Amino acid sequence: MEKIRKAYVKTYGCKQNFADSEKVTGLLLTLGYIPVKTPEEADLIIFNTCAVRENAEQRVFGNVGALKKLKEDKPELVIILCGCMTQQPHMAEYFKTKFPFLDAIIGTDILASLPSIIGAEPVSYEDVKPLREGKYSANVPIMNGCDNFCTYCVVPLVRGREVSREPASIISEVKGLIEEGRRDILLLGQNVNSYGKDTGTGFKELLQELDNLDGEFIISYMTSHPKDCKKELIDFIAESRNISRHLHLPVQSGSSRILKLMNRGYSREQYIELAEYARNKIPEISLTTDILVGFPGENYEDFKETLDLIEKIGFDSAYTFIYSKRKGTAAADFADPVPAEEKSAWFRELLDVQGRISERSYEKFIGKTLRVLCLGEGRTSPELLTGKSRQGIIVDFAGGDELLGKFVDIKINKALPWALKGEII
Numbered sequence: 001m002e003k004i005r006k007a008y009v010k011t012y013g014c015k016q017n018f019a020d021s022e023k024v025t026g027l028l029l030t031l032g033y034i035p036v037k038t039p040e041e042a043d044l045i046i047f048n049t050c051a052v053r054e055n056a057e058q059r060v061f062g063n064v065g066a067l068k069k070l071k072e073d074k075p076e077l078v079i080i081l082c083g084c085m086t087q088q089p090h091m092a093e094y095f096k097t098k099f100p101f102l103d104a105i106i107g108t109d110i111l112a113s114l115p116s117i118i119g120a121e122p123v124s125y126e127d128v129k130p131l132r133e134g135k136y137s138a139n140v141p142i143m144n145g146c147d148n149f150c151t152y153c154v155v156p157l158v159r160g161r162e163v164s165r166e167p168a169s170i171i172s173e174v175k176g177l178i179e180e181g182r183r184d185i186l187l188l189g190q191n192v193n194s195y196g197k198d199t200g201t202g203f204k205e206l207l208q209e210l211d212n213l214d215g216e217f218i219i220s221y222m223t224s225h226p227k228d229c230k231k232e233l234i235d236f237i238a239e240s241r242n243i244s245r246h247l248h249l250p251v252q253s254g255s256s257r258i259l260k261l262m263n264r265g266y267s268r269e270q271y272i273e274l275a276e277y278a279r280n281k282i283p284e285i286s287l288t289t290d291i292l293v294g295f296p297g298e299n300y301e302d303f304k305e306t307l308d309l310i311e312k313i314g315f316d317s318a319y320t321f322i323y324s325k326r327k328g329t330a331a332a333d334f335a336d337p338v339p340a341e342e343k344s345a346w347f348r349e350l351l352d353v354q355g356r357i358s359e360r361s362y363e364k365f366i367g368k369t370l371r372v373l374c375l376g377e378g379r380t381s382p383e384l385l386t387g388k389s390r391q392g393i394i395v396d397f398a399g400g401d402e403l404l405g406k407f408v409d410i411k412i413n414k415a416l417p418w419a420l421k422g423e424i425i
Contacts, residue, residue: 004032004034005032005033005034005043005044006033006034006035006036006041006042006043006044007025007028007033007034007035007036007042007043007044007045007046008035008036008037008038008039008041008042008044008045008046009021009024009025009028009035009045009046009048010039010045010046010047010048010063011048012047012048012049012050012056012059012060012083013048013049013050013051013052013056013083013084014050014052015139015186015188015222016141016144016188016189016190017048017050017083017084018139019130019139019140019141019188020048020083020108020110020141021046021048022130022131022132022133022139023110023111023125023128023130024046024048024110024111024114025130025131026128026129026130026131027111027114027115027120027123027128028044028118029131030128030129031118031120035131039067039070040070042077043076043077043078044077044078044080044118045067045070045077045078045079045080046080046081046082046114047060047063047064047079047080047081047082047083048082048083048110049081049082049083049084049085049086050083050084050085051083051084051085051087051088051091051154051158051326052084052153052154052155052324052326053321053324054324054325055324057085057091060085061098064081064095064099064102065099067079067099067101068099068101071101072101078103078104078117078118079101079102079103080102080103080104080105080106080114080117081095081102081104081105081106082105082106082107082108082110082113082114083107083108083110084108084154084155084158084159085158086105086106086107087107087108087157087158087159088154088157088158088327088328090327092105092107103117104117107158108158108159108160111123111124111125111128126169134375134376135181135182135404135405136181136182136183136184136373136375136404136405137182137183137184137185137186137375138177138182138184138185138186139186139188140170140173140174140177140185140186140187140188141165141187141188141189142164142165142170142187142188142189142192142195142206142221143162143163143164143165143189143190143191143192143194143195144159144160144162144163144189144190145159145160145161145162145163145190146159146161146162146190146191147161147162147191147194148191148225148263148265149263149330150252150262150263150264151261151262151263151329151330151331151334152262152292152295152323152326152329152331153326153329154326154327154328154329155190157328157329159190162190162191162194162197162198163198164195164196164197164198164199165199166199167196167199167201167205167206167209170187170206170210171206171209171210171213174210174213174219175213178213178214178215178217179215181405182217183215183216183217183218183373183405183407184217184218184220184373184375184388185210185217185218185219185220186220186221186222187219187220187221187222188221188222189221189222189223190223191223191224191225191228192221192222192223192224193224193225193228193229193230193233194225194228203233204230204232204233204236207219207221207233207236207237207240207243208236208240210242210243211240211241211242211243213242216242216407217242218242218243218244218373218388218390219242219243219244220243220244220246220392221244222248223248223250224247224248224249224250225250225265226249226250226251226264226265226266226270226271226274227264227265227266229247229249229274231274231277231281234247234277234278234281234282235281237282238281238282244390244391244392245282245284245285245286245389245390245391245392246285246286246287246288246390246391246392246393247278247285247286247287247288248288248289248290249271249274249275249278249287249288249289250289250290251271251289251290251291251306251309252264252290252291252292252295253291253292253295253298253302253305253306254268254302254305254306254307254308254309254310255268255298255301255302255303255305255306256268256269257302258295258297258298258302259271261295261296261297261331261334262292262295262331263330268305268309271309272309272312272313275287275313276313279313284365284368284391285391286316286391286392286393287313287314287315287316288315288316288317288318288319289310289313289315289318289319290318290319290320290321291306291310291318291319291320291321291350291354292321292322292323293306293320293321293322293323293343293346293347293350294322294323294338294340294343294346294347295323295331296323296331296334296335296336297334297335297336298338299338300346303346303349303350306350307349307350307353310350310353310354310357311353311357314357314361315354315357315358315361316358316361316362316393317354317358317361317418318354320347320350320351320354322340322343322344322347323343355417358417358418359417361417362393362415362416362417362419362420363415365393365412365415365420366412366413366414366415367411367412367413368411368412369409369410369411369412369425370389370390370391370393370395370409370410370412370420370422371389371390371407371408371409371410372387372388372389372395372397372407372408372409372410373387373388373389373405373406373407374386374387374399374403374404374405374406374407374408375387375388375404375405376404378396378397379394379396379419380396380416380419380421381396383398384396384397384398384399384421385397385398385399385403385404387408387410389410389420393419393420394418394419394420395410395412395419395420395421395422396419396420396421396422397410397421397422397423397424398423398424399424408424409424409425410422410423410424410425411423411424411425
């Protein structure tokens with residue numbers, strides 16, 4: 001009797017990495033591997049790594065080091081490192097030297113490299129059906145890579161230049177997902193707004209095709225780049241049936257001087273105009289952002305412009321980070337005189353300001369009725385159900401399991417800083 005092979009896949013970083021890992025797990029399943037929850041159970045261990053920030057790298061170093069004992073106890077165990085960290089030559093060399101027990105170190109083109117390592121036939125990205133978690137949601141990559149070369153960002157160096165999937169392939173995949181009962185579809189790309197420069201079908205046109213598919217569902221997407229997010233796209237979303245009313249629009253800084261140093265391609269004023277246009281065109285929109293604190297050359301006056309911008313726009317929430325130097329990026333060579341302690345103080349100040357804004361941002365929904373996709377057990381209480389509104393907001397409410405995977409109308413009666421609560425109409 002053939003031995004059952006078991007695989008453990010650990011993912012770090014962004015949703016694109018998680019989508020890649022779902023593809024890898026799907027491939028392994030077709031090759032006879034069973035997914036397991038712990039590395040101790042596995043015959044094959046794959047770590048899919050992230051290089052965007054230093055803290056993610058430190059977690060990888062610690063967790064890879066912990067595998068040494070497993071390899072000693074089970075010499076036939078195969079351990080593979082892949083993803084954005086290993087795409088960097090200096091990191092790949094470091095892993096080879098520091099962790100000689102690793103069996104293979106590959107980059108971000110995992111599906112092209114993995115089959116030969118584990119003794120399988122070559123496969124194409126489109127031929128592999130991902131093993132997705134959950135019953136009602138799905139991540140759908142629509143492009144890979146980035147052409148922007150923001151001076152702080154390593155993504156173009158590890159993911160390469162932008163390559164879009166063919167629209168027909170995406171539409172076919174999403175149509176199949178809806179037919180199998182998935183109602184929450186997230187389109188993924190480092191800069192979805194520039195999708196289609198190499199296929200002839202732009203992002204708005206792709207969304208229009210998807211919006212016209214049969215059924216009730218939510219199509220959301222990330223990440224948008226402000227310099228490529230056009231008003232025509234916002235106009236279409238305002239009229240659409242199934243496209244999310246959530247716009248994640250990373251600003252990074254409220255200072256035009258710092259934005260120029262970052263090579264972001266827009267000014268403070270241009271960003272504010274775009275955000276206000278979205279708010280006016282879609283009054284119920286949920287607007288979120290990314291903010292980077294302590295970029296090399298940033299001073300407190302620049303930082304105060306960021307605080308002023310988030311007060312002016314009133315983001316529903318913000319993903320906030322302290323600058324992390326990335327080898328190979330332009331900003332890695334910039335003068336950076338501000339000490340880490342001062343950057344940390346700015347960061348705490350930012351969290352305080354955004355926290356106050358978030359606390360009141362969802363209050364505008366109290367008394368209103370939202371269409372909500374029911375996804376599972378409540379986030380605020382296990383006695384409730386939780387769902388996702390078209391704005392991408394968590395909504396908890398009382399109801400039975402027969403509602404799972406269905407849309408329900410919820411009248412909102414309570415607002416939290418991160419979620420809403422209500423009752424079924």
